[in-house]
Amino acid sequence: MRLSVLVLSGLLALLMRPSAAEISVVLASQEDFKPYEWREGDQIKGFDVDIVQEMARRLDWKVEIKLYPWKRVLHEIAAGSVDGGFSAFRTREREEYAIFLDPPIHLSTYCVFVNPERPIVFYSLEDLDGKVLGKNLGFSINSEFDHAQKRGRFEVIEKSMSHNLRLLAAQRIDAVIGNALEVDYMARELGLEEKIEGLPTKVASDTPAHLIISRKSPLAKDPELLKLMEETLRHMLEDGTYAALLKKYQ
Known part of the structure; x- marks a missing residue:
């Protein structure tokens, strides 16, 4: 009797499961x-x-x-x-x-992007101290960057990527921290390839x-x-x- 109940329960479960469509x-x-x-x-x-x-x-x-x-x-x-x-x-x-x-x-690869007409050096977060940076609104880079931002080691303008890249092209900020694929795509779309250059050292691992x-x-x-x-x-x-x-x- 118990086996019959278990079999019936299993059949009911199958019947109740929605089809893929x-x-x-x-x-x-x-x-x-x-x-x-x-x-x-x-x-x-x-x-x-x-x-x-x-x-x-x-x-x-x-x-x-x-x-x-x-x-x-x-x-x-x-x-x-x-x-x-x-x-x-x-x-x-x-x-x-x-x-x-x-x-x-x-996988997101976060890099520092600069204006080649006013470049900065970046090997570690200390190199960003005192700088004015742009990044996407509401995005977290990693715990180390977020902690440094909260401590006020650098100023961060949080706007859309297109807005940030225009600021960088106009030399109104020192750098943009962004997803490499996103920045490359947006720079091409905005016609700013000559004004935007990625630095080789990553801000965070992939x-x-x-x-x-x-x-x-x-x-x-x-x-x-x-x-x-x-x-x-x-x-x-x-x-x-x-x-x-x-x-x-x-």
């Missing part, structure tokens, strides 16, 4: 973060967007992507207003309200940026669905899909 996921991400994600007319574009949409296509899931300022993205995920988001650095605080999936969506799932989402309560998402991302990385999609933005 019935699964709809709402994800949030940073607005105006070229080339990773941005809105163009009624379309949402970008490398990270391509990765997420390809994952959903392979799973036969429906995915809706919403773009907000980054602080709101994290708030929506923590509140469970969306199923998850991308692309987030792993921190203890974020792990309290979100599950981080592997492999990451991309940092993984992940697809994360809100712990308040139904997805978080289904380990099999989370495993499917991770396996699909892993296959995309191994079969060259990541690299092929990235070429569009380099």
Whole structure:
């Protein structure tokens, strides 16, 4: 009798699990973060967007992507207003309200960018003392940089990357701290390649940026669905899909 109950319970669980075509996921991400994600007319574009949409296509899931300022993205995920988001650095605080999936969506390389007409030297954070820097609003570089910023060792102007690069080109700030792919892409788009130069020493080691799932989402309560998402991302990385999609933005 007990075996029959267990078998019946298992069958009911299978019947109650939604089919792939019935699964709809709402994800949030940073607005105006070229080339990773941005809105163009009624379309949402970008490398990270391509990765997420390809994952959903392979799973036969429906995915809706919403773009907000980054602080709101994290708030929506923590509140469970969306199923998850991308692309987030792993921190203890974020792990309290979100599950981080592997492999990451991309690796972020943060560098110092200067105007070659007024260059500075950078080998360590001490070289930035007293400087005026630009970086993306709401973005964390790493704990060492964030701590130095809080101590006031340098002034940081937190605006959009396009705004910061224009300030640098006009020599109104000393440097921009930014994601290398983002800065290179934006400098080309703004026609500022001759005014923007990356320094060889990285501000931080390459940092993984992940697809994360809100712990308040139904997805978080289904380990099999989370495993499917991770396996699909892993296959995309191994079969060259990541690299092929990235070429569009380099």
